Amino acid sequence: MGRSRVSSLFKPHFRPEGHFxxxxxxxxxxxxxxxxxVYRADAPVLRNVDLTIERGEFVFVTGPSGxxxxxxxxxxxxxxxxxxxxxxxxxKDISRLTDxxxxxxxRNIGVVFQDFRLVPYWTVxxxxxxxxxxxxxxxxxxxxxxxxxxxxxxxxGRGDDLVRVLSGGExxxxxxxxxxxxxxxxVLADEPTGNLDPVLALDILGxxxxxxxxxxxxxxxxxxxxxxxxxxxxLVVIDDGRCIEARAGLQDLGEVxxxxxxxxxx
Amino acid sequence: MTPMKQMPLLFAxxxxxxxxxxxxxxxxxxxxxxxxxxxxxxxxxxxxxGAMVQRWGAPVxxxxxxxxxxxxxxxxxxxxxxxxxxxVANARYVTSAEARATLGEGGDRAIASAPVELFPATxxxxxxxxxxxxxxxxxxxxxxxxxxxxxxxETYRGFTDRLRDMLSSGRAAVVVMxxxxxxxxxxxxxxxxxxxxxxxxxxxxxxxLVGATREYVRTPFLLEGAMLGGLxxxxxxxxxxxxxxxxxxxxxxxxxxxxGLHPVFLSAWVFVGFLIGxxxxxxxxxxxxxxxxxxx
Ligand SMILES: Nc1ncnc2c1ncn2[C@@H]1O[C@H](COP(=O)(O)OP(=O)(O)OP(=O)(O)O)[C@@H](O)[C@H]1O
Ligand SMILES: [Mg+2]
Numbered sequence: 392m393g394r395s396r397v398s399s400l401f402k403p404h405f406r407p408e409g410h411f412x413x414x415x416x417x418x419x420x421x422x423x424x425x426x427x428x429v430y431r432a433d434a435p436v437l438r439n440v441d442l443t444i445e446r447g448e449f450v451f452v453t454g455p456s457g458x459x460x461x462x463x464x465x466x467x468x469x470x471x472x473x474x475x476x477x478x479x480x481x482x483k484d485i486s487r488l489t490d491x492x493x494x495x496x497x498r499n500i501g502v503v504f505q506d507f508r509l510v511p512y513w514t515v516x517x518x519x520x521x522x523x524x525x526x527x528x529x530x531x532x533x534x535x536x537x538x539x540x541x542x543x544x545x546x547x548g549r550g551d552d553l554v555r556v557l558s559g560g561e562x563x564x565x566x567x568x569x570x571x572x573x574x575x576x577x578v579l580a581d582e583p584t585g586n587l588d589p590v591l592a593l594d595i596l597g598x599x600x601x602x603x604x605x606x607x608x609x610x611x612x613x614x615x616x617x618x619x620x621x622x623x624x625x626l627v628v629i630d631d632g633r634c635i636e637a638r639a640g641l642q643d644l645g646e647v648x649x650x651x652x653x654x655x656x657x
Numbered sequence: 658m659t660p661m662k663q664m665p666l667l668f669a670x671x672x673x674x675x676x677x678x679x680x681x682x683x684x685x686x687x688x689x690x691x692x693x694x695x696x697x698x699x700x701x702x703x704x705x706x707g708a709m710v711q712r713w714g715a716p717v718x719x720x721x722x723x724x725x726x727x728x729x730x731x732x733x734x735x736x737x738x739x740x741x742x743x744x745v746a747n748a749r750y751v752t753s754a755e756a757r758a759t760l761g762e763g764g765d766r767a768i769a770s771a772p773v774e775l776f777p778a779t780x781x782x783x784x785x786x787x788x789x790x791x792x793x794x795x796x797x798x799x800x801x802x803x804x805x806x807x808x809x810x811e812t813y814r815g816f817t818d819r820l821r822d823m824l825s826s827g828r829a830a831v832v833v834m835x836x837x838x839x840x841x842x843x844x845x846x847x848x849x850x851x852x853x854x855x856x857x858x859x860x861x862x863x864x865x866l867v868g869a870t871r872e873y874v875r876t877p878f879l880l881e882g883a884m885l886g887g888l889x890x891x892x893x894x895x896x897x898x899x900x901x902x903x904x905x906x907x908x909x910x911x912x913x914x915x916x917g918l919h920p921v922f923l924s925a926w927v928f929v930g931f932l933i934g935x936x937x938x939x940x941x942x943x944x945x946x947x948x949x950x951x952x953x
Pocket of ligand 1: 431436614
């Protein structure tokens with residue numbers, strides 16, 4: 392599974408009319424230009440953030456608690472909108488997309504959270520299938536692709552179990568399966584290992600690396616230093632409202648993270 | 658709009674939502690059913706009262722007061738002319754003396770001893786019920802009034818008008834009550850759907866996260882509301898039919914035969930209208946809940 396699969400996987404249908412824009416395949420998947428995000432006027436969370444993520448990249452996003460990691464991801468799947476600047480997704484400015492187009496954008500983006508965000512009274516299969524059903528795929532296709540998704544996260548055979556009986560690690564695998572089952576162009580993970588013990592955390596990280604190897608772009612927000620140390624991927628630090636490239640040396644990161652009381656938890 | 662091919666899935670979601678809180682949902686179907694039962698019962702009563710007014714509201718009797726000095730042959734000519742009219746079943750000449758005798762039957766000495774001129778001679782018309790309508794009787798009275806030897810014509814509209822007044826105030830009461838019922842149903846359904854929304858926030862969050870359109874999220878709740886309203890209406894009609902058909906025989910044996918009334922049930926149109934209206938009302942109640950509940 393090399394890079395060649397990327398373009399065949401990527402079907403940008405986030406515009407309602409669903410035209411395939413060939414030129415999009417050669418553009419960076421995500422570009423943030425001069426982005427500013429303000430919740431409270433006196434303290435902007437993000438200031439003049441510029442960030443480019445190429446297709447097929449694996450990017451860690453880290454920074455102290457409250458730095459704006461979750462906010463950055465929210466700007467990408469449009470749970471929040473920018474106050475200034477632009478967010479380009481495959482070359483398209485999504486920062487001012489109409490409400491009608493947001494669902495179409497989200498079908499191209501898989502999101503995984505710290506708290507799993509599964510429906511506890513649904514089965515494993517149903518939690519995964521929902522991402523295909525909303526696209527209006529026929530039930531037969533939903534079943535077969537759902538099964539493939541579960542197999543990819545190592546949960547084949549668990550489809551009929553209710554999600555609430557699963558362990559935390561298994562639940563997160565279900566969430567990952569839901570995020571990747573419709574083969575999105577990019578997967579965003581917001582502290583996906585935050586609720587898991589260190590061994591499970593490495594497990595889940597491994598899962599995201601497999602997804603990355605299959606050609607999907609992964610943005611992984613975490614303040615777990617041990618993960619950053621074992622996986623030599625690009626590293627973006629958000630601090631004081633700005634994005635800094637920091638893979639050059641994790642020791643620089645150490646400076647930043649020491650200011651963060653949360654980092655000692657992991 | 659949601660493509661039709663997604664409807665089975667969305668319907669299944671709605672059914673699942675109903676099952677998830679079966680107790681609450683049954684309770685609200687019953688409440689809706691009770692409110693609609695009251696409305697349907699009132700409509701039924703109105704429909705039968707209308708039939709009764711039709712039956713009894715038509716005038717049955719007309720009295721033609723003759724002017725003083727009408728001769729016997731003129732009177733007889735008028736009587737036979739009136740008797741020949743299709744509206745009239747029977748026309749009887751009542752002399753002044755007979756009128757005094759009839760009125761004095763109660764034993765009133767004052768009447769019995771009063772001069773006979775005080776009691777005008779009349780022609781009493783018995784109307785043919787099949788051929789009579791209010792308008793035709795009024796026209797008849799007008800025509801007869803213009804005959805020179807006729808002093809006045811009494812059609813006894815007072816009783817008829819009172820029946821009609823009662824019927825129209827009954828109609829107004831039913832309209833007011835129906836408005837109350839509609840508001841009740843809206844409120845009940847919208848509260849139930851608000852509870853459904855609260856119970857399924859996670860589900861809604863997930864749907865939005867994976868790219869469900871607004872319609873995809875809303876439709877199951879609208880269907881759920883329509884089901885509550887429609888089932889409530891069906892329950893109301895079922896209960897009303899039960900009551901109607903079990904008591905009808907008894908009613909016909911007693912009061913019905915005395916009054917010559919055959920109770921009728923709601924027409925098929927009202928029936929269908931009730932079911933559709935119940936469903937539409939439920940969907941509207943749900944839409945109200947969604948407008949507030951789905952903003953976040
Ligand atoms: N909806 C909101 N309204 C107001 N303030 C908000 C909102 N969302 C986030 N914030 C604030 O913005 C800042 C950044 O929040 P964000 O959740 O992005 O941080 P984070 O880097 O993800 O932190 P953590 O590592 O603890 O998850 C915080 O100070 C937070 O309080
Ligand atoms: Mg966060």
